[in-house]
Ligand SMILES: Nc1nc(=O)c2c([nH]1)NC[C@@H]1CN(c3ccc(C(=O)N[C@@H](CCC(=O)O)C(=O)O)cc3)CN21
């Protein structure tokens with residue numbers, strides 16, 4: 230039986246950790262599904278790890294539809310979330326809905342979009358029309374040029390309070406899940422405590438309801454600079470399945486992330 234948003238919310242309330250990895254194709258989807266991943270994220274990080282680009286900005290909706298179709302064919306149990314690529318959610322709620330519809334029709338069970346307060350109207354518009362939305366706040370890579378690089382967010386008091394306010398407002402607007410990227414562990418813990426929807430952290434400490442990493446980072450095949458929050462699960466692993474199973478086990482029992490993976 231496929232994991233649903235209801236399952237994920239129940240996991241949060243039971244304090245059962247949610248294991249998430251990015252995935253871009255059917256073969257890995259099948260392997261990750263069998264390894265017990267709860268959620269597969271078709272991330273726009275594919276711009277970097279599949280397409281070899283420097284940022285996620287050039288990724289198109291057609292690219293995301295293609296990879297979502299591939300992942301959906303390979304996974305039977307995992308809940309599939311697809312990223313809305315740059316430019317497809319920074320428009321009117323009506324246009325964003327049309328873009329989200331394409332990802333849902335390709336096999337996603339939820340779409341993810343970057344941004345806090347500015348996205349509230351869009352989150353309300355999509356969820357009122359039956360499209361589950363995962364919000365993504367903190368370090369939002371589609372804003373890399375505005376942020377001045379891939380930097381930790383929410384370190385100053387004002388920024389931290391803004392992120393808490395955004396997260397609460399996003400839940401009220403109908404968001405079903407929130408990704409917290411590169412924020413101090415204490416702040417992510419506070420946000421997780423204030424929300425009833427699951428928080429999925431990447432560089433956000435161990436208190437989040439679940440964890441996500443880029444698949445190619447944990448398998449050590451991404452040639453670029455690795456963020457502090459990445460852990461290489463291939464070292465000492467007998468196979469890719471073994472590495473992925475260790476990631477799932479460490480997320481489930483709280484061994485990952487350790488404090489060295491956070492801020
Ligand atoms: N392969 C890959 N892995 C990712 O995690 C990832 C992507 N690609 N592409 C999209 C974004 C970009 N991401 C990144 C990239 C670099 C850092 C990074 O180097 N961060 C510094 C923080 C420095 C600071 O402000 O203290 C670090 O040391 O981790 C963080 C997130 C996360 N996402």
Ligand SMILES: CC(C)C(=O)C(=O)O
Nearest residue numbers: 251272273274312408
């Ligand atoms: C790293 C996750 C959160 C993501 O947005 C992506 O892979 O694109």
Ligand SMILES: [Mg+2]
Nearest residue numbers: 272273274312
């Ligand atoms: Mg993304």
